[in-house]
Amino acid sequence: MKKIGVALLGLGTVGFGTYKILTDNKAEIEKKHGVSIEVKHILEKNPKRAEETGVNPRLISTDINNVINDPEISIVAEFFGGIEPARSYLIACLKAGKSIVTANKELFSKHWAEFNEVAEESGAGIYFEASCMGGVPIVRTLTAGLQGDNILSIAGIFNGTTNYILTNMADNGEEYGAVLKRAQDLGYAEANPSADVDGFDSMYKLSILASLAFNKKVPLNKIYREGISKISKEDIERGKDFGYTLKLIAMAKNKGKIDARVHPMFVENSHPLASVKSSFNAVVIEGDNVGDVMLYGRGAGDLPTGSAVVSDIVYCALQKEYKRFGFKKESDKDYATDFVSKYYIRMTVDDKSGVLAKIAGVFGKYEVSINSMHQKPLSGGVSSIVFLIHETSELNINKAIAEIKSLNVLKEVDALIRIF
Numbered sequence: 001m002k003k004i005g006v007a008l009l010g011l012g013t014v015g016f017g018t019y020k021i022l023t024d025n026k027a028e029i030e031k032k033h034g035v036s037i038e039v040k041h042i043l044e045k046n047p048k049r050a051e052e053t054g055v056n057p058r059l060i061s062t063d064i065n066n067v068i069n070d071p072e073i074s075i076v077a078e079f080f081g082g083i084e085p086a087r088s089y090l091i092a093c094l095k096a097g098k099s100i101v102t103a104n105k106e107l108f109s110k111h112w113a114e115f116n117e118v119a120e121e122s123g124a125g126i127y128f129e130a131s132c133m134g135g136v137p138i139v140r141t142l143t144a145g146l147q148g149d150n151i152l153s154i155a156g157i158f159n160g161t162t163n164y165i166l167t168n169m170a171d172n173g174e175e176y177g178a179v180l181k182r183a184q185d186l187g188y189a190e191a192n193p194s195a196d197v198d199g200f201d202s203m204y205k206l207s208i209l210a211s212l213a214f215n216k217k218v219p220l221n222k223i224y225r226e227g228i229s230k231i232s233k234e235d236i237e238r239g240k241d242f243g244y245t246l247k248l249i250a251m252a253k254n255k256g257k258i259d260a261r262v263h264p265m266f267v268e269n270s271h272p273l274a275s276v277k278s279s280f281n282a283v284v285i286e287g288d289n290v291g292d293v294m295l296y297g298r299g300a301g302d303l304p305t306g307s308a309v310v311s312d313i314v315y316c317a318l319q320k321e322y323k324r325f326g327f328k329k330e331s332d333k334d335y336a337t338d339f340v341s342k343y344y345i346r347m348t349v350d351d352k353s354g355v356l357a358k359i360a361g362v363f364g365k366y367e368v369s370i371n372s373m374h375q376k377p378l379s380g381g382v383s384s385i386v387f388l389i390h391e392t393s394e395l396n397i398n399k400a401i402a403e404i405k406s407l408n409v410l411k412e413v414d415a416l417i418r419i420f
């Protein structure tokens with residue numbers, strides 16, 4: 001039977017999850033896939049981890065050279081997170097002809113081209129299923145499951161922490177800060193939770209997945225990004241009145257030009273994405289022949305993410321020739337500069353005659369068409385108004401909002417939320 005030696009860089013949550021799956025399922029993997037995978041070395045700085053995890057301390061060191069110089073190790077799986085030293089270590093492994101498996105979305109979305117260049121020279125493979133949506137096999141679906149289609153769009157919930165926060169705010173009336181703290185305690189959140197709540201994590205994943213989907217590089221600087229930190233319970237509740245659930249959506253479309261974005265969106269309750277709760281992730285891929293395909297599952301955690309890493313290790317171990325995905329630099333004209341959506345806009349205004357006419361006048365000037373409106377009187381002579389806007393250009397919405405902000409009847413534009 002083919003024997004493959006593996007090194008794990010890191011024995012944290014996902015590193016140990018991977019170790020556990022490789023150990024517990026060793027016999028099953030051998031029986032099913034005809035390959036024997038053995039963990040030969042683990043890099044870990046924390047001396048307590050061997051005792052905490054029960055891993056043989058003789059497998060553990062802090063010196064990457066023990067990995068690079070071991071000819072029995074052919075696959076290196078990385079769990080450090082962040083950029084350095086993960087980047088340098090993986091480059092050194094690729095140079096040494098070892099294939100890499102990474103769960104590190106930030107590193108991979110930023111350094112994919114560099115890894116490819118080195119791997120092209122050494123002939124090593126690069127696998128990154130676990131970098132996007134944890135245990136959901138989205139990378140393999142895009143690269144090896146939809147060859148008959150041009151992918152027109154990809155959209156979903158790519159971040160478990162923010163989905164956990166939004167679900168608990170909506171369903172249990174909890175406060176943002178308290179739920180975020182619990183998401184951290186549960187191990188869903190990134191080391192710096194700003195990566196989750198400000199949309200960076202979703203943006204990294206979108207860059208990787210949209211590039212694969214469209215076979216064109218979708219760089220980070222072409223992705224519009226807004227997080228959930230300014231979302232209020234008031235908007236979640238008002239959205240419910242219109243039949244909407246609030247989600248942090250990552251979406252990219254390639255309909256002539258590529259438009260890629262991460263921001264909160266109201267999703268109609270009848271849409272399958274609206275029922276994706278807690279830390280679960282989901283993605284809808286639209287192909288020109290197959291139509292919509294949806295995947296759903298756990299996007300974070302030790303065993304779900306470990307499952308994706310092990311899938312990559314087994315997949316890599318069985319390849320005769322590695323396929324790498326590299327993209328030419330696109331030009332600016334390949335990316336859209338405007339976006340069309342329906343909108344929810346909440347504003348606080350003076351509660352007196354003529355106010356609505358003034359606001360409607362500005363919307364009309366920029367061809368922004370109001371679908372419906374809901375007014376709630378507040379104390380102090382002001383009202384809170386929610387406008388639902390028909391599909392319109394974001395450039396026009398922005399111009400209208402800028403002008404409305406200059407009206408003396410306006411107190412505040414409290415929220416502008418796109419509708420999926």
Ligand code: HSE
Pocket residue numbers: 131133134158159160161162188189190196201299300301
């Ligand atoms: N912080 C990430 C999330 C972990 O909440 O989805 C998985 O990438």
